[in-house]
Amino acid sequence: MSASAFEAFLARIYVDSNARARFEADPFAEASHAGLSPEECAAIMKIDWVGLKLATRSFAKKRHAKALSTRPSLRARAQDFLHGMLGFLR
Amino acid sequence: MSARKDRVGLGWRPDLAASILEYLDSIDLLEVIADDFFDGSRRERRALKTLSSQIPVVLHGVGLGLAGCESVQTKILDKMARLFDEVRPEFWSEHLAFVRAGGFEIGHLAAPPRTAQNVEAAAENLCRATSVVGSKPLMENIATLLDPPGSTLSEPAWVSAILEAVDCNSLLDLHNVYANALNHGYDAREFLKEIPISRVCAIHIAGGQLISAPDGTTRLLDDHLHDVPDPVFDLLEEIAARSPHPLTVILERDGAYPPMSQLLAQIQRARLCLERGRARHTASKARVA
Numbered sequence: 001m002s003a004s005a006f007e008a009f010l011a012r013i014y015v016d017s018n019a020r021a022r023f024e025a026d027p028f029a030e031a032s033h034a035g036l037s038p039e040e041c042a043a044i045m046k047i048d049w050v051g052l053k054l055a056t057r058s059f060a061k062k063r064h065a066k067a068l069s070t071r072p073s074l075r076a077r078a079q080d081f082l083h084g085m086l087g088f089l090r
Numbered sequence: 091m092s093a094r095k096d097r098v099g100l101g102w103r104p105d106l107a108a109s110i111l112e113y114l115d116s117i118d119l120l121e122v123i124a125d126d127f128f129d130g131s132r133r134e135r136r137a138l139k140t141l142s143s144q145i146p147v148v149l150h151g152v153g154l155g156l157a158g159c160e161s162v163q164t165k166i167l168d169k170m171a172r173l174f175d176e177v178r179p180e181f182w183s184e185h186l187a188f189v190r191a192g193g194f195e196i197g198h199l200a201a202p203p204r205t206a207q208n209v210e211a212a213a214e215n216l217c218r219a220t221s222v223v224g225s226k227p228l229m230e231n232i233a234t235l236l237d238p239p240g241s242t243l244s245e246p247a248w249v250s251a252i253l254e255a256v257d258c259n260s261l262l263d264l265h266n267v268y269a270n271a272l273n274h275g276y277d278a279r280e281f282l283k284e285i286p287i288s289r290v291c292a293i294h295i296a297g298g299q300l301i302s303a304p305d306g307t308t309r310l311l312d313d314h315l316h317d318v319p320d321p322v323f324d325l326l327e328e329i330a331a332r333s334p335h336p337l338t339v340i341l342e343r344d345g346a347y348p349p350m351s352q353l354l355a356q357i358q359r360a361r362l363c364l365e366r367g368r369a370r371h372t373a374s375k376a377r378v379a
Contacts, residue, residue, distance in 0.1 A: 002159070002207070003159045003202075003203065003205055003207040003208050003211065004158075004159035004160055004191065004211070005192075006203055006240055007158060007159050007160070007188055007191040007192070007202055007203070008160075008191040008192025008193075008194070009192070010191070010200070010202075010203075010238070010239075011188075011190065011191035011192055011194035011196055011200070012192060012194050014194070014196050014200060015194040015195070015196060015197075016194065040240065043203075043239050043240040044239050044240060046239055047236075047239040048236055048237055048239075050303045050304060050305050050307070051234075051235050051236030051237065051273075051309070052236055053303070053304055054235040054236070054301065054303055054309060054311075055200075055234070055235040055236040058198065058235060058311065059196055059197050059198050059200070060197075062197045062198040063195070063196075063197030063198070066197055
């Protein structure tokens with residue numbers, strides 16, 4: 001296992017409420033199912049559960065706000081595409 | 091020490107635009123969220139360029155996730171490089187955070203487990219970002235409600251190790267230091283003593299609110315929706331008393347906007363804190379001499 005796999009596991013339980021529910025119900029099973037090593041499973045089982053609840057709530061609010069506010073205009077997307085094509089041709 | 095002086099500015103937000111332009115003389119510089127302009131129209135980007143000709147502008151990124159173990163996304167890095175080229179800011183900054191991993195977009199800044207392996211990965215990302223953008227970013231410490239599990243390094247040791255690994259300077263967010271100290275039970279002043287003060291070039295100040303946790307305790311949420319609290323101003327004075335460099339201070343406010351006079355009063359108070367800190371710095375140097 002690697003640090004990037006550990007981060008990926010954290011990202012999943014921050015974002016995916018089903019994965020988080022499974023992790024809360026049986027932390028060791030969910031972590032080892034994701035391929036974390038016994039040491040990593042032991043480390044993640046020491047997670048601050050209260051902090052996890054508050055942080056995931058805060059992340060969800062931010063994702064919701066971002067989804068509402070970031071819709072690039074068709075024109076901006078077209079400019080972006082053109083710029084990318086010009087860069088490619090150069 | 092350069093002839094440049096300490097400066098205090100404000101985060102540019104569209105809701106504040108009219109007031110900022112009205113009081114431009116009272117603000118030393120503006121910090122613009124780079125990501126807001128990545129997909130902006132030509133007109134919006136031209137407006138930003140015009141703004142940068144009227145007042146010093148710095149760019150602040152929020153979406154690169156440079157302290158993650160995954161390689162930073164080329165597409166976003168290219169957008170930052172393009173905007174940097176267009177605006178030519180005094181500097182740009184990003185966060186010591188990861189924002190995505192394993193195909194999941196967290197949607198906000200998250201603290202990675204603080205390990206030696208992570209320091210190495212963050213250093214690689216920072217080198218790549220520097221090479222693509224053509225300028226080294228200042229790196230900002232983040233606020234966390236959750237201390238990352240699996241960490242083997244303290245936060246100041248981790249921050250210092252990354253800055254040293256890439257010879258990079260710091261944007262020190264004092265409200266984040268204050269919030270983490272409250273949330274994770276350490277002394278904010280001790281944190282300041284443990285980071286390399288000579289690398290601190292810029293400062294963020296902001297306010298947040300205490301939120302109730304399910305176990306009946308409270309934690310401080312860094313929401314940027316409230317005035318800067320007194321302890322953050324105290325930390326600013328402390329930094330000014332120790333820093334050998336001119337400092338660029340930015341007041342961040344992301345919503346629940348008060349009248350502009352209230353924001354200008356906080357900018358003015360930050361200037362006074364810097365002056366008091368500098369006076370202490372001078373006095374302590376005189377004592378040593």
